[in-house]
Amino acid sequence: MSDDASKVDMAGRDRMTRMADFLFEVSMLRRTPRSGYQFLGSGSENVAEHSFGAAVIGYALAAMAGADPAKTVLLCLFHDIHEARTGDFNYVNKLYNTQDSRRALADGLKGTGMSEGVLALHDELEDAGSLEARLAQDADQLDLMVNLKERMDLGNAYARKWLDCALERLRTPQGRELAQAIMTTDHTDWWFLGPDACWWERKNGKVQP
Numbered sequence: 001m002s003d004d005a006s007k008v009d010m011a012g013r014d015r016m017t018r019m020a021d022f023l024f025e026v027s028m029l030r031r032t033p034r035s036g037y038q039f040l041g042s043g044s045e046n047v048a049e050h051s052f053g054a055a056v057i058g059y060a061l062a063a064m065a066g067a068d069p070a071k072t073v074l075l076c077l078f079h080d081i082h083e084a085r086t087g088d089f090n091y092v093n094k095l096y097n098t099q100d101s102r103r104a105l106a107d108g109l110k111g112t113g114m115s116e117g118v119l120a121l122h123d124e125l126e127d128a129g130s131l132e133a134r135l136a137q138d139a140d141q142l143d144l145m146v147n148l149k150e151r152m153d154l155g156n157a158y159a160r161k162w163l164d165c166a167l168e169r170l171r172t173p174q175g176r177e178l179a180q181a182i183m184t185t186d187h188t189d190w191w192f193l194g195p196d197a198c199w200w201e202r203k204n205g206k207v208q209p
Helices: 015-031 047-065 069-078 101-109 115-127 131-153 159-168 173-183 197-202
Strands: none
Touching: 015 047, 015 101, 047 069, 047 131, 047 173, 069 115, 069 131, 101 115, 115 131, 131 159, 131 173, 159 173
């Protein structure tokens, strides 16, 4: 295929139509699997689910660090938009393949009027010069760690190795602090420990005479 044939040309479509195109593209993330789970051996997730989890974690990290929460959340929300076009490259894939994430994102944004702002977020995240970018990068890893801890609690013997690797990728004190809490908390505690034990034993929460 020639370089010209691979160029994306959306000329002739008005801005609102291109906005609609972009929203359908973002919707594709619901059907774009996070490909690492095939190597882990259990669990599954799509890119949209991951981006939501990372955004919530990013907000929490920004609050802990006194950073700009809105900027951090936006960095998280847009960090994998390009994967609607490229797919998700896991660490094994990256041994052999490369992707042009900025080009994919730029092509998706053409004609929407959002290119400047969203590409600036992409560049800030890649540069990692701001605190918000480093927090967003940590949020990306911490969302993975939440899922890995669930897998470990449910018996996946390999999840611990992945958790240890993810821990080494964290870049901020806030990220490392939250990671330790994730790794030492049972993933069911939030719902199981609240009610009295008799609720689970008798299904009605009433103490029998």
